[in-house]
Amino acid sequence: MTMRTPLARVRGLGASRTGTEHFWWQRLTAVANVPLTIAAVVIIISLLGRNHAATAQILGSPLIAILLLLFILSVCGHMRIGMQVIIEDYVHDEKSKIALIMLNVFYVFAVGLASIYAILKLSFGV
């Protein structure tokens, strides 16, 4: 028997233990993804048919690099939350669920950091 009121127990919590924070970030990154994805697609199409030197130079130019970095950050944040929702919905074994949620974070960070590293390398030419 707890002395806490039902409201106090649920406040800030929920199935994912983080209340509405995930819901909010999912929407925020979704909104950001729309213009950033359009920008990324335009950049990719404009690079078609160019040789390596030209591609490397364009990807390392400030405006393009910054747009793609924003795209990666927003998309990776969105990916992490979206996949976690899918895991929480379909995996009910607690151990598997926690392991998959961890793997999800590892994967997103690996893909995100690899992409960011490549863009910074092209930008700074090291």
Next chain:
Amino acid sequence: MTIYRWPMTMAMSIAHRVTGTGLYFGMILFAWWLLAVAAGPNAYATFQSVVGSWIGRLVLFGYTWALIHHMLGGIRHLIWDTIHLLEPGERDWVARATLLGSVTLTILIWLLMYFTTGGLRS
């Protein structure tokens, strides 16, 4: 159960998760592309030969559709978040519109790509 037909909104809800999962794993291709450019001409040539093959193009075409479909589905969800287009007739046509829109836009984008690169040669 054999006479039960999936409502359009339900099919599109599953499609949103399936395309989202495809995009999630497909981001490896995006990271590979950037790393290949950063690594140099040889690595970039390898990437181009894989992605430029017919199976690579097929995957990219599917990826384009998944991207557009997930984006339009996401916009539909954002509209639904504001309690608009949720009436019985509305939610069905807006779900249909995302499918029609994604297929149309994907084909347009690929036509544009082939026009800008001068056809199948590149």
